[in-house]
Amino acid sequence: MENEKQSNSSDFLEIDDWLNVLMEDPFAWYDEHLPIDLYETSRDYIIEIDVSDLSITDVKLTFCGHELTFACTVQKPNNEGEQPIEKNVMLPFYLNDKDIEADYENRIIEIKIKKYSSHPSGAFSFQIPHFKH
Known part of the structure; x- marks a missing residue:
C-alpha cells in the first residue's frame, strides 16, 4: 500500500525531501564566488544568485528539464x-x-518560478537586459 502512495504522489513529496536535504546542508550550493539561495512562497519558488563579489559583464540563464544553468562572463582583477x-x-x-x-x-x-502555470514553455534561455555592475 505504501508503494502505491509513492508511485501516485506528485512533485510535492520530492520537493519536500529535496528541501529537507537542503536544510540539513545549507551550503549544498555554496560557492564562495557565487552564493545561490532557494526559498519558497505559497505561489513561487525563488532562486537568488548573489553576484555582488563579481564584476560581471554578461549573464545568460537557461532553463531545460530539471536544470537551471547560470552562465556569465567575469572581468578578472587588474x-x-x-x-x-x-x-x-x-x-x-x-x-x-x-x-x-x-x-x-x-x-x-x-528568479521566480510559478508553482502553477498555464503557459507551458519548453526549454528556453534569456539574457538579463542592460546588465550593469
Whole structure:
C-alpha cells in the first residue's frame, strides 16, 4: 500500500525531501564566488544568485528539464581579461511547464518560478537586459 502512495504522489513529496536535504546542508550550493539561495512562497519558488563579489559583464540563464544553468562572463582583477563561469542547479521539479521571471536589483539576480502555470514553455534561455555592475 505504501508503494502505491509513492508511485501516485506528485512533485510535492520530492520537493519536500529535496528541501529537507537542503536544510540539513545549507551550503549544498555554496560557492564562495557565487552564493545561490532557494526559498519558497505559497505561489513561487525563488532562486537568488548573489553576484555582488563579481564584476560581471554578461549573464545568460537557461532553463531545460530539471536544470537551471547560470552562465556569465567575469572581468578578472587588474583588467587581466575575462573569464566565463557556469553553474548548473538541478531542481526537483520540471521547469519547462512553469512561468519563470528573472530580475536584477542590488547585485542580486532573482528568479521566480510559478508553482502553477498555464503557459507551458519548453526549454528556453534569456539574457538579463542592460546588465550593469
